[in-house]
């Protein structure tokens with residue numbers, strides 16, 4: 001009860017101070033795509049509950065959005081690989097009840113061949129991409145079903161359709177998310193809940209530079225076009241309005257996704273390996 005009180009107070013405070021009574025929850029909210037979602041949703045008068053690992057960046061974004069859009073923004077520092085953090089967050093989500101929109105954005109990349117990567121790192125990725133997403137969606141959906149409305153966007157990746165050396169766990173977890181969202185869509189669309197699996201291709205955010213810093217990737221692949229996070233998020237929100245479940249921003253990315261099943265599988269493996277070799281040190285050396 002003591003733990004719940006601040007959440008009820010937060011909601012009361014939030015909705016009594018702003019004209020809007022819409023609430024969106026975003027994970028990975030200080031990253032490139034998450035931050036852009038926060039900005040777009042604040043401009044649509046959503047009050048926000050932003051989570052990520054770095055409290056200082058969260059506070060800075062909250063300050064900026066409150067000032068610019070006159071919405072309420074609450075932040076929670078949260079490491080999704082920390083069981084205690086995650087279970088506390090799930091408890092909170094279940095008791096907030098009325099959540100209008102969820103954006104699962106937290107994630108990180110991989111730049112190492114399977115046997116050369118530490119298994120702890122791989123399990124962390126499975127925890128952030130899969131376990132945390134499943135738990136969060138499970139906590140939020142009953143409230144949305146009760147309200148007979150709600151929106152869920154999970155950021156998967158174009159990698160969901162592209163198995164690739166150096167991305168074995170990343171591509172597999174993103175494939176899980178894409179399939180998960182499509183099944184959830186079929187289960188809950190009859191309640192008026194909109195569901196999306198957002199599958200961006202390469203996007204300018206901190207994602208690539210963090211991988212480069214690990215020294216596992218030699219650099220950005222210059223042959224493949226990058227998108228800006230704002231364009232990805234604009235496209236995603238348009239897809240949501242038009243009811244597209246698997247949303248792939250960018251013509252190049254849509255062509256790639258549609259071309260892959262046409263190739264004989266062996267030819268696809270050769271191409272995927274060749275592209276990976278261009279920026280994965282381990283495969284080149």
Ligand SMILES: NC(=O)c1ccc[n+]([C@@H]2O[C@H](COP(=O)([O-])OP(=O)(O)OC[C@H]3O[C@@H](n4cnc5c(N)ncnc54)[C@H](OP(=O)(O)O)[C@@H]3O)[C@@H](O)[C@H]2O)c1
Pocket residue numbers: 027028029030031032033034052053054078079080081105106107108109128155156157158199200201202203204205206207208210
């Ligand atoms: N950028 C691309 O090319 C691209 C392409 C396809 C899909 N995606 C997906 O898009 C999503 C957003 O990524 P982004 O491109 O915006 O990259 P980003 O700028 O690195 O944002 C990812 C965010 O997730 C957070 N995060 C990572 N591990 C976490 C954990 N254990 N607990 C809580 N938060 C955690 C990061 O926090 P820290 O900054 O503190 O690490 C970061 O704020 C990811 O799911 C990614 O897989 C990205």
